[in-house]
Amino acid sequence: MRPENYQPVEHPPSHEFELYFGPNHPGIEGNYALKVRFNGDKVENVTADGGYLHRGFEKIMEERLWIQNVALVPRICVPDPPPMEETYAQAVEMLGGLEVPERAQWIRAMLLEMSRIAAHLFIVGGCAATIGQYSNMFWGVADRDRILDLFEEVTGARIYHMFITPGGVRRDIPDGFLDRLSHLLDYLDARLPEYDDLFFDNPVHHRRAEGIGQMTQQQALSWGVTGPNLRACGLPFDVRRDDPYLIYDQLEFDIPTETGGDVLARTMVRRSEMIESTKILRQIIQRLPHVKGPIRCPLPNPLAWNIPAGDAYARTEAQKGELAFYVVSNGGTKPWRVHVRGPSxxxxxxxxxxxxxxxxxxxxxxxxxxxxxxxPEVDR
Amino acid sequence: MNKQLPDVLESVFQKMPHIVFEQQNPRRLRVKIRADALSTLLELLKGRAGYLHLSAISCVEWPESDEFELVYHLWSYEVKTLVSVHIYIPKKPGRYVSVYDIYTPAAFFERDIHEMFGIYFEGSPNMEPFILTEWYGPPPMLKSFSTLGYVKETFEWQDYSPQWLQEIQASGGGIVE
Structure with a gap:
């Protein structure tokens, strides 16, 4: 029922209109809004509007002990938390001069690559869902769940592991874990042709994604694009190769690139990266049993753990791109300043x-x- | 002079007066420079040494000093070294020049620093709040802003004593604070 004093507003006839895309919208990843101005169905102007997931991590971390922050850090990024833990741990290790035992480095790399596959499955599924191919999303989420099961076995948690601590990792891997990981990789390899049939080689997907959201390598470099998005423009840059951390310089892997720079190229780079990650994991499965030794370096009492004054810029290749932590210490028991540079x-x-x-x-x-x-990485 | 310093960087640094640098490890270089020379250094680094990627701009506040510390992290795809350029700018009036015309990604970081620390960057395309659109208090990342103090000022504690808690308290138990 319209109220009695209702008066319809007369607008001049126009093809231009504004839409709020988000903050709660199935086509938006997480809570995020885009204010879009259209002319007909063509986008004229987009303004991003963030802040819906701001939790003030940088401020909270200044009031927590160095070791307490381990529990806080993975929550910055929901689909891909281990690189967050790794980058924070790396920054603290650079500041405190801690040496990570070799076995811990291999275990860390294993977790990072498992997380990369899981997050790629998730995002490729999401990408397919936006063009109506929901089966791929269900498959991706179901296969990701198998990786999460393995995470649960090693770390006790499915998403936020809080497993990589400064100086090493929390626990050693359980007996027979590498066999189960090997089975999972076989399973994923066998699934890939099915994914190809359903999505990656699907002519509907190709026609839909080709030439959409295209950028040149020049543009990508000047806009600060990193990670798979930059590699889809043809530049083989990877922090794991060019600024190596952990044991990545001992591993053999290729850096897949595409030249299209469009949605299709970005999806195909993710597909090749999943294959590269399985290759890396197979090498880790072979080498890890022969790397003996402790999994943590000795740490002082965490309640009175002073990190020497200084600053460190640690960066890693997360699944989404270059992830960096700038950590400043004034010699106290808490960080003085932490700046998170999320790839997104x-x-x-x-x-x-x-x-x-x-x-x-x-x-x-x-x-x-x-x-x-x-x-979540943008808002922190 | 450190022998590990790449030739390109050495030739750039020779052009700059009052430059202090220190090698943290083979791929990390820490540079201190006067604030007015920053844009010249960035242009030289970008033009001569291939420092195309602005990884981040970080701001650090030191309450005992009357200057903000700004850190520009630059990565070169050619030299494969990360240079962190440290500059100090006075807290009052808290204005500085944007480097948006040299590095496009600077716009996001400068906007972020503006709302979190209150530094205004002249020439940056957009200085409107991005994350804290409905926040009218002081810039929250300043050390003078206490989160606990804000919570105590803004919110009130509510008495909570349901029946089950009263029974526990009557038998000698209770909440330990």
């Missing part, structure tokens, strides 16, 4: 705003998922 802080704001221009209304979600823009 570029992809979700500036790059997304530019790539969506002149796209069509139904492509926005696809472009956002193909960039793997993760709002």
């Amino acid at each position: 802080s570029m992809h979700a704001v500036q790059v997304l705003e530019k790539l969506c221009l002149n796209a069509r209304i139904e492509d926005i979600a696809l472009i956002m998922f193909s960039l793997d823009a993760c709002p």
Whole structure:
């Protein structure tokens, strides 16, 4: 029922209108909003609006002990937490001059690569769902769950492991774990042709994703794009290779690239990266039993653990791109300042705003998922 | 002079007066420079040494000093070294020049520093709040802003004594604070 004093507002006839895309929308990853101005169904202007997931990590971390922050850090990024733990641990190790035992480094690399596959499955599934291929999403989430089962076996937790601590890892791997991981990799290898049939080689997907959200290598470099999105533009840059950490310089792996720079190229890079990660994991399965020794270096009483004054910039290759922590210590028991540079802080704001221009209304979600823009990292 | 310093970087640093640098490890270089020389250094690094990637801009506040510390982290795809350029700018009036015309990614970090620390960057394309759109208090990342103090000022404690808790307290138990 309309109220008695209702008066319809007369607008001049126009093709231009504004839409709020998000913050609660199935086509948006997490809680994030885009204010989009359309002309017909063509995008004229996009303004990203963040802050819905701001939890103030940088401020809270300044008031927690160095070891307490281990529990806080993985929560910054939901789909891919181990690189967060690794980067924080690396920064603390650089500041405190801690030597990580070799066995711990291999276990860490194993977790990081498992997480990379899990997050890629998740995001490729999400990408497929935005163009209506929901089966791939269900498959991706179901297969990711098998990796989470293994995470639960090693760390006791499925998502937020809090397993990589400064100076090593919390526990050694259980007996027979590597066999089970090997079985899982065999399973994933066998699944890949099915994924190809369903999604990666699907002509519907190819026609839909080709030429959408395209950027050149020049643009990608000047916009600060990193990770799979940069490799999809043809530049084989990977922090694991160019700024190596842990034992990545002892492993053999390729850096897959594509030249298209569009949604299709980004998806195909993710597919090849899953294959590379399984290759890395197989090498780790072979080498890890022969690396003996402790899994942690001795730490002082964590309640009175002073890290020497200084600053460190640690960075790793997360599944989404370059992840970096700038940690400053003033010699106390708590960090003085922690700055988190999430890979999505570029992809979700500036790059997304530019790539969506002149796209069509139904492509926005696809472009956002193909960039793997993760709002929790932007808002921190 | 450190022998490990790449030639390109050495030739860039020779052009800059008052530059202090220290090698933290083979791929990390810490540089201190006067604030007014920053844009010249960034342009030289980008043009001559291939420092195309601005990884991040971090701001650090030291309450005992009257200057903010700004750190520009740059990565070169050619030299494969990360240079962290440290500059100090006065807290009052808290204005500085944007490096957006040299590095596009700077826009996001400068906007972030503006809302978290209150430093205004002239020439940056957008200085509107991004994360704290509905926040009217002081910049929250300053050390003078206490989260606990804010909570105590803004919210009140509510008495909570349900029946089951009263029974426990009557038998000698209770909540330990």
